[in-house]
Amino acid sequence: MRSHRARSIGRWAATFVLGGVAALFVFPFAWMLLATFKSNPEIFRLFPLLPGAFPLDHYRALLDGSLLPFTRQLANSLVVASVQTVLVLALTVPAGYVFALHRFRGRRALYGCALFTVVLPQQALALPLFAWIHRLGLYDTLLAVILPGIASGLGVVFFTLVFRRLPPELVALARSEGASEGRVLLTFLPLVRPAVLTFGLIHFILAWHEHLIPLVMTGSAAQKTVPVALASLYGSSVRFPYALLMAGSVLATLPAVLAYALLRRHFHSALGELLA
Amino acid sequence: MARPPYHLLLPFFAALVAFWWVPLAEGVKMSLESDTLYGPTRFVGLEHYRALAHDGRFEIALRNTARHAALSIALILPLGLVLALLMRRAAEPAQPFLRFGLLLPALCPPLVLGFLFVLVFSGRYGLLNMAVLTPLGLPPVDWLKDPAVIPLSLVLQAVWRWTGFVTVVMLAGLDGVPRAYVEVARAEGAGPWRILRDVTLPHLRPLLVFCAVMLFLDAFALFSGAYALLGASGGTADAGLLLVGLVYQTAFTYGRFGSAAAMSLSVVPVLALGLVWLLRERRARMVDP
Numbered sequence: 001m002r003s004h005r006a007r008s009i010g011r012w013a014a015t016f017v018l019g020g021v022a023a024l025f026v027f028p029f030a031w032m033l034l035a036t037f038k039s040n041p042e043i044f045r046l047f048p049l050l051p052g053a054f055p056l057d058h059y060r061a062l063l064d065g066s067l068l069p070f071t072r073q074l075a076n077s078l079v080v081a082s083v084q085t086v087l088v089l090a091l092t093v094p095a096g097y098v099f100a101l102h103r104f105r106g107r108r109a110l111y112g113c114a115l116f117t118v119v120l121p122q123q124a125l126a127l128p129l130f131a132w133i134h135r136l137g138l139y140d141t142l143l144a145v146i147l148p149g150i151a152s153g154l155g156v157v158f159f160t161l162v163f164r165r166l167p168p169e170l171v172a173l174a175r176s177e178g179a180s181e182g183r184v185l186l187t188f189l190p191l192v193r194p195a196v197l198t199f200g201l202i203h204f205i206l207a208w209h210e211h212l213i214p215l216v217m218t219g220s221a222a223q224k225t226v227p228v229a230l231a232s233l234y235g236s237s238v239r240f241p242y243a244l245l246m247a248g249s250v251l252a253t254l255p256a257v258l259a260y261a262l263l264r265r266h267f268h269s270a271l272g273e274l275l276a
Numbered sequence: 277m278a279r280p281p282y283h284l285l286l287p288f289f290a291a292l293v294a295f296w297w298v299p300l301a302e303g304v305k306m307s308l309e310s311d312t313l314y315g316p317t318r319f320v321g322l323e324h325y326r327a328l329a330h331d332g333r334f335e336i337a338l339r340n341t342a343r344h345a346a347l348s349i350a351l352i353l354p355l356g357l358v359l360a361l362l363m364r365r366a367a368e369p370a371q372p373f374l375r376f377g378l379l380l381p382a383l384c385p386p387l388v389l390g391f392l393f394v395l396v397f398s399g400r401y402g403l404l405n406m407a408v409l410t411p412l413g414l415p416p417v418d419w420l421k422d423p424a425v426i427p428l429s430l431v432l433q434a435v436w437r438w439t440g441f442v443t444v445v446m447l448a449g450l451d452g453v454p455r456a457y458v459e460v461a462r463a464e465g466a467g468p469w470r471i472l473r474d475v476t477l478p479h480l481r482p483l484l485v486f487c488a489v490m491l492f493l494d495a496f497a498l499f500s501g502a503y504a505l506l507g508a509s510g511g512t513a514d515a516g517l518l519l520v521g522l523v524y525q526t527a528f529t530y531g532r533f534g535s536a537a538a539m540s541l542s543v544v545p546v547l548a549l550g551l552v553w554l555l556r557e558r559r560a561r562m563v564d565p
Contacts, residue, residue, distance in 0.1 A: 014365035015374075021359065022377030025436060028392040029380060031403075035395075043395070044406045091291055094284035104280040110289070117296055119489075119547045123497040123520050124540050125296070127527050128303030132295075148299075151291040181281035209385045211500040212520065216528070227387045231503065234391065242395065249388040256383040264372075268444070275448040275483060 029253070036247040043242050058247040067244075068229055069222055074251065077225040080145050080214070081207040081255075085200050087150045093196060096159020097185050101171055111160070117153030123212050130216045144217040145225065149207055155199060161274060162195040163188070194270035201263045205256045226252045306537035317534070324538035334539060336514045337522040340427060344518065345495035347427075348434040349488050355435065356442030356487070357480070361472075363447055375447075378440030386437060390504025393433055394420065420505055423515035430516055433501050438494070442487050449483040450476065489553060496547060499524065519543060 035043045036058055037051040062070050099111055122129065129148050130139075138144040166188065174184045189196070211227040218224050224232070230248050260267070307324055309317040328334050359378065366374060381389060396403045397419035405416035419425050453476055461471050477484075499520040506516045519539070527536035 010365055011367050014362040015367045015370050018359065018362050018366050018374045018378075019370070022374050025381055025440065026377045028396065029384070032388075032392055044403055047407075087291075091288040095288040098280055098284050102280040107280075110285070113292065114288070116548075117292065119493060120296075120300075120544060121493055121497045122296075123499060124543065124547070125299045125303060126520075127523060127533065127536050127540060128299040128306055129295070131306065131533075132299045132302050148295050151288065151294075151296050153292075156288065181284060185284065205383060209387075209500070211385070211387055211503065212524070216524075227385050227500065230385075230387060230391075234504070245391060249385075249391055252388055253384045256385075257380070260376075260379070260383055264376075268375075268448070271444065271448040272451050275445060275452060 032246050033250055036243050036250055038243055040242055043246075058241065058243040059251075062244060062247050062251070068233060070229060070248065070251075072222055073224050073226055073229040076142060076223065077208060077227075077252075078255065080142055080225055081204050083142075084146045084149050084207045085204045087146070088152045088155050088203050089196060089200055091150060092152055092155030092199075093159050093189075093192075094185060095156045096161075097163050097188070098181075099156065099160040100163035101166075111156075114153045114156040117151060118157065122148050126212050126216050129213070133217055139217065140219045140223050142223060145210075145214045145223075148213055148217070149210070152203065155203065158199050158274075159192075159195070162192050165273070166191065194266040195274065197263050197266045198270040201259055201267055204259055208256050303537045303541055306534055307541050309534050311532040311534045320534070324535045325542060327535065328538060328542055333514060333517065333522060337517045337519045338543075340515070340517055341495055341498075341519045343427065344430055344434070344498065345492050347431045348438070348495055349491045351431065351435050352438050352442055352491060353484060353487060355439050357446050357484075359439065359443040360446035360450055363443065364450060375440075375444060378443050380440070381437045382441045384437075386433075386500040387504050389433055389437055390501045393429060393501075394505055397429055420511065423511070426506070426511050426515040429505065430498075430502060430518075433505075434491070434494070434498075437501075438491060442491075445483055445487060446480065449480045453479045485553065493547070496520070496543065 031049070034049060034051055037054050042051065061067065065071065095114070099107065099114075125148075133139055133144045133148070138147070174187055179187070209227065210225075211231070214225040215228045215231070218228065221229070221232075226248075230245070230252060233248060234245055308319060308321060310320045311324075312318070363371065363374065394402070402419065404419070409416055417425070419429055457475050457479075458471055461475050466474070496519060498518050502516055502518050502521055505511070506521075511517070523536045523540050526532050526539060
């Protein structure tokens with residue numbers, strides 16, 4: 001048996017090492033936040049790290065629409081990511097339920113089809129998707145950005161695993177009441193709520209990050225999402241204040257961080273339950 | 277066999293056909309047609325695929341992408357595992373903060389990670405050169421122009437982005453290692469290394485495979501980070517040229533849609549290897565619902 005003392009030293013060492021790695025990971029973000037208040041020469045000096053004052057000029061310049069319709073683009077990103085997430089959940093939760101709790105002919109083949117989408121990501125299909133969306137007459141609309149992401153094979157796999165962990169007695173009981181399948185699924189929803197929120201969070205974040213699909217599917221500034229807008233800002237001029245770009249980057253990072261902060265508990269408990 | 281509730285499957289499969297199978301078919305058709313920019317295209321058969329075999333840039337992109345995938349997996353998985361093992365020993369009150377710190381890069385859009393990388397690493401004005409190398413009297417290194425360094429900076433970006441996520445996944449997996457197994461192993465005189473090798477790692481295997489497949493696919497979908505660093509080009513000597521970037525450039529910069537479609541489809545067999553890997557991982561229980 002190790003002594004209490006040795007264990008406590010181990011605990012401090014582990015905390016210290018992890019703290020170092022976490023600090024290394026977080027430092028650029030702190031620097032990014034502080035850079036939004038600095039001029040270009042100040043940004044590239046490490047010290048002083050803290051700016052003399054905290055003027056909000058760069059945020060204002062970004063949000064007042066004189067450079068680019070950034071508020072509109074933030075709203076676009078929010079609409080795209082949330083609508084896509086809701087649609088993905090509406091499609092994949094029922095599919096996962098059926099795959100987990102029903103045995104039927106062709107189940108494996110259909111499941112294989114869903115699984116195949118996991119290995120061929122939409123980015124690889126961006127070009128034909130572009131041609132297809134064009135033919136549907138959806139080019140340069142938000143629907144063109146939302147729709148390509150809704151057939152999430154990953155979601156089907158995730159919810160199949162989730163529903164398979166329900167106690168079999170419970171499933172038998174729910175069915176013995178003679179309720180329709182749709183109703184049985186609805187009664188189970190509260191039980192799998194953490195998992196639904198967790199996958200919703202993961203999909204929302206990935207949709208919020210997506211760059212290639214909105215870049216290809218939209219043309220006008222008013223339909224762009226935040227990553228595309230930021231990339232165009234970055235490429236626009238040689239002598240522009242980096243603080244502006246950093247202010248945009250802070251605003252682009254915030255929603256995903258907030259979403260995680262809100263759903264943190266569900267995320268870690270659902271992950272633990274599913275992976276343990 | 278009872279009739280399954282097909283109506284619950286239908287919406288997903290309708291979307292799958294509309295936004296996955298149809299575009300895939302469209303892509304196949306596109307790849308068999310000429311690169312004509314204006315006017316009607318004509319059928320050229322497998323010509324684009326044949327041309328790919330002699331396309332030096334395609335080969336470079338393929339090699340860069342494969343190397344990026346291999347290096348990312350080789351660095352991120354062990355690092356994530358070690359951090360997860362450490363996390364279980366860390367002081368309880370510090371854990372939520374440490375987890376958040378490690379996960380923050382995964383929450384941040386990859387484009388922004390790319391920006392931060394540029395500002396730290398770029399040329400003479402980058403933070404690293406201005407704040408560290410120049411004051412020390414060392415010559416500035418052109419991190420984003422030196423073909424020997426570009427692939428490394430892309431891999432470092434992937435490490436920064438994904439290590440925290442892998443750590444959190446491993447942490448959840450470690451919670452599931454049955455205590456009884458560990459105690460039996462310890463009672464039989466196994467040291468920490470033996471326990472790690474013979475109890476913990478076999479238990480984590482499905483998760484390690486899952487993370488490896490995820491990182492593998494991410495390497496093949498990587499666009500944003502490289503776009504921020506190098507633009508749609510591949511950087512000096514195409515050292516940072518990745519597959520999605522090349523497809524984008526071929527299609528939207530040069531207007532060679534047929535060739536670009538052939539490029540994206542030619543990796544389908546490679547990506548299907550990822551699927552085969554998952555299928556073989558029976559214990560991941562992903563394939564056998």
